[in-house]
Amino acid sequence: MSGDRADAVRVRGLGKRFELVSAVEGVDFAVPTGAVTALVGPTGAGKSTVLRIVLGLRRADTGSVEVTGRDPAAIGAVLNPRGLHPARTVRDHLWCHAPVAGVSRRRVNVVLDETGMSPLADIVVAQLHPSQQTRLALATALLADPPLLVLDDLFAGADGVERGWLQALLRRHVDRGGTVLVSADTLADVVSAADQLVVLSEGSIVWQGTPAKLRRGHPDRLVVAAAPSIALATALAAQGFTDAVMRPDGRLAVAEVDEPTIRSIAEAAKVRIADIAADPIHPDRVLASLTKPRRHRHSPPAPAAYAPAPTSYGMPR
Known part of the structure; x- marks a missing residue:
């Protein structure tokens, strides 16, 4: 450290x-x-x-x-x-x-x-x-x-x-x-x-x-609506972009790749893209995934935390 x-x-x-x-x-x-x-x-x-x-x-x-x-x-x-x-x-x-x-x-x-x-x-x-x-x-x-x-x-x-x-x-x-x-x-x-x-x-x-290490483990993503999504995931992986997660709605959440690159790879693979949306991860979504509120028999349950609108990490060091 x-x-x-x-x-x-x-x-x-x-x-x-x-x-x-x-x-x-x-x-x-x-x-x-x-x-x-x-x-x-x-x-x-x-x-x-x-x-x-x-x-x-x-x-x-x-x-x-x-x-x-x-x-x-x-x-x-x-x-x-x-x-x-x-x-x-x-x-x-x-x-x-x-x-x-x-x-x-x-x-x-x-x-x-x-x-x-x-x-x-x-x-x-x-x-x-x-x-x-x-x-x-x-x-x-x-x-x-x-x-x-x-x-x-x-x-x-x-x-x-x-x-x-x-x-x-x-x-x-x-x-x-x-x-x-x-x-x-x-x-x-x-x-x-x-x-x-x-x-x-x-x-x-x-x-x-470091904040940079935290960001690497919990990156911002682009969420892609593509048909078929599995074909796009395969094409991206072939180009080295392996951090892609299939969401329950069928969209593909991809990290560490920009939109022009996604569209270029999709075009070469003959995959149709309907939409690409940014999904920046708020740092406190990361914190919530790592921690849980203190609870023990002497304290009442903590109230639900306010979840701010997603924003980017800012400037990682």
């Missing part, structure tokens, strides 16, 4: 129980220095528990965590809840935390600018939108300019524009030589910013790798 880069964090065989419930079990992954690593999974998958153990806020029952540079100033964290005093202004909140971070008030102005919070510096925290409160928590984490950011549920409540801004900030931190470990409930939040993904379900890792 980490290639030839040193690891900023190494998690080995992590396990944690709360009474009769196993929160995490056998969790093992590395966070390479100079990369964005995303822990992804539905609510209750164990993401927050893992991050709190990494930060030393919880003690694991089994396994170990190694963090390079245990100096608190080397780690900036955003947790949920955000830990903001509702009666303080944005600037006052940062001024209170600056001495703890060992920085001057000049640094406060820098992080206000970096997080886009300067226009809101005199606004009381209670009046901020949740996404603005997340930005303030992020500004607090950045005060000491830490090399490692550990960010829990960073994208909660973020719309598309805010999500893009957060993703860009993570990439800027890495481009400056920093490292990020971030959790998210959805792949759509992190897939275009992450260098590696660690997918959790019911406290265990069910998949890990």
Whole structure:
């Protein structure tokens, strides 16, 4: 997973129980220095528990965590809840935390600018939108300019524009030589910013790798209505396009081939094409196929998840 880069964090065989419930079990992954690593999974998958153990806020029952540079100033964290005093202004909140971070008030102005919070510096925290409160928590984490950011549920409540801004900030931190470990409930939040993904379900890792590897395993497809479909599948396979799936309605779903190529092969094979439609796979359809909601006898069943309209992965890394 980490290639030839040193690891900023190494998690080995992590396990944690709360009474009769196993929160995490056998969790093992590395966070390479100079990369964005995303822990992804539905609510209750164990993401927050893992991050709190990494930060030393919880003690694991089994396994170990190694963090390079245990100096608190080397780690900036955003947790949920955000830990903001509702009666303080944005600037006052940062001024209170600056001495703890060992920085001057000049640094406060820098992080206000970096997080886009300067226009809101005199606004009381209670009046901020949740996404603005997340930005303030992020500004607090950045005060000491830490090399490692550990960010829990960073994208909660973020719309598309805010999500893009957060993703860009993570990439800027890495481009400056920093490292990020971030959790998210959805792949759509992190897939275009992450260098590696660690997918959790019911406290265990069910998949890990790069976004590009995930895309290869779950590609976008073109759905072809052809007569006969089996003849088209045979002709495509003969040309090396073997990833084709026959759907129940008789249409052929083909991956890693463009429409002109399909039409050219169909014409040569004397197969008539009635229609070709794009079927981009949304990242969270992939996540749903890899995971399941946390269910145990102490919790009610989770509500059905909202399924957004299919969109492409974005830019895989």
